[in-house]
Amino acid sequence: MIGQGCKLDPKLISALIERRRPETHTFHLPCGECTITLEDVQLQLGLPVDGYAVTGGAICYELLGAISDNINRGRIEMGWLRDKFPEPDNDSTELERIQYARAYILEMIGGYLMPNLSRNLVHLRWLLKLVDFRAAGEFSWGSAVLATLYKEMCGATRSNKAKIGGSLSPLQSWTRWNHSASSVGIPTSIEDIWLLLDQLSEARFQWTPYDDPTIRVVIPNEFFQNPNIWHVKVPLVNYATMEMHQSDRVLRQFRFRQPILATPEVLDDEHKVDLWQLNTDWPRY
Numbered sequence: 235m236i237g238q239g240c241k242l243d244p245k246l247i248s249a250l251i252e253r254r255r256p257e258t259h260t261f262h263l264p265c266g267e268c269t270i271t272l273e274d275v276q277l278q279l280g281l282p283v284d285g286y287a288v289t290g291g292a293i294c295y296e297l298l299g300a301i302s303d304n305i306n307r308g309r310i311e312m313g314w315l316r317d318k319f320p321e322p323d324n325d326s327t328e329l330e331r332i333q334y335a336r337a338y339i340l341e342m343i344g345g346y347l348m349p350n351l352s353r354n355l356v357h358l359r360w361l362l363k364l365v366d367f368r369a370a371g372e373f374s375w376g377s378a379v380l381a382t383l384y385k386e387m388c389g390a391t392r393s394n395k396a397k398i399g400g401s402l403s404p405l406q407s408w409t410r411w412n413h414s415a416s417s418v419g420i421p422t423s424i425e426d427i428w429l430l431l432d433q434l435s436e437a438r439f440q441w442t443p444y445d446d447p448t449i450r451v452v453i454p455n456e457f458f459q460n461p462n463i464w465h466v467k468v469p470l471v472n473y474a475t476m477e478m479h480q481s482d483r484v485l486r487q488f489r490f491r492q493p494i495l496a497t498p499e500v501l502d503d504e505h506k507v508d509l510w511q512l513n514t515d516w517p518r519y
Contacts, residue, residue: 242402242403242406243406244397245423245424245427246406246409246410246427247398247402247405247406248424249424249427249428249431250405250409250431251387251390251391251398252428253431254387254391255391256387256388256391256392257498257500258480258483258498259384259387259388259477259478259479259480260480260483260484263431263434263439264432264433264434264435264436265434265435265436265438265439266436266439266486266492267483267484267495268412268439268441268484268486268487269483269484269487270380270383270404270405270408271380271464271465271479271481271484271487272376272377272380272463272464272465272466272479272481273444273461273464273465273487273488274404274407274408275376275377275379275380275401275404276376276457276464277444277453277457278403278404278407278408279347279376279379279401279404280454280457281347281375281376281379282371282373282374282375282376283374283375283376283377283380283463283464284374284460284463285372285373285374285375286372286373286374287373287374287377287378287471287472288363288373288374288375288377288378288471288472288473297333297336297361297364297365298318298319298333298336298337298361299329299330299333300318302314302318305358306355308357308358308359309355309356309357309358310355310356310358311354311355312340312341312344312345312354312355312356313354315337315338315340315341315356316341318337319333319334319337319338320334321334322334335364335367336361336364339360339364340356340360340361340364341356343356343360344356344357344360346401346403347375347379347382347401348378348379348382348399348400348401348472349399349400349401350399351397351398351399353399359473377470377471377472377479378470378471378472379400379401380470380477380479381470381471381472381475381476381477382399382400382401382472382475383400383401383402383405384400384470384477385400385475385477385505386398386399386400387400388477388505408443411440411443411446411449412439412440412441412443413430413431413434413438413439413440441486441487441489442487442488442489464481464488465481465485465487465488465490466479466481467479467480467481467482469501474504475504476501476504477501477504478498478499478501480498480499482495482496483495483498
């Protein structure tokens, strides 16, 4: 199972969501506003964040060489992908290896990078980006992952959901690295986590955890080639999903001095667009 090495802590995620403001995409803590950013996505997941936006076009079902009989609103079960596309052997043709690679990437997207609550369904629209693997590498996958996570957290904040979709493992790692939870022991209950967050002083908050040599040593140098992209204030686009990367509110995470905060940009109309809806013409996006 893709991503099985990371065990999520639902109590920690829930405690974070309760301290999050959807209009700013930031967590409000005693030490100040902070949030997971493009820097975290790139350095933890190794995904590019500087490239073309992930948007749509016409789908090509023949890219997999097969199609499921059970397609629900453009989504297929990842169990079908695993059963239909086993790992190729030495006798596999080039076409079979390409089809396996596409199926495997779909599993990564649906199960780890941009899962919904089911964590067992993935939309066929992602095949649009896997026609040419070289061209696929030109897209800003990191911003698409962060846009999905932001939107999922917005929905959880507004509806008080206990479960959310999106890539939660980098969020959890960001929390533990920045909040130095290990220095005070791992909380065993959600009440302990609430207390830890409520008492978090600026002195104990690690604004720049990637400067820590023990963390820095495991990150490839190539990921640090264009660090300026991490703190730009831009819309994050993932098909019809659009969320603001309001890095101007968390400048201390990028070694800058934090000025007086400006009024956040609100994208309420964009939040109403949901490609999971039955009648949404998602290829148009």
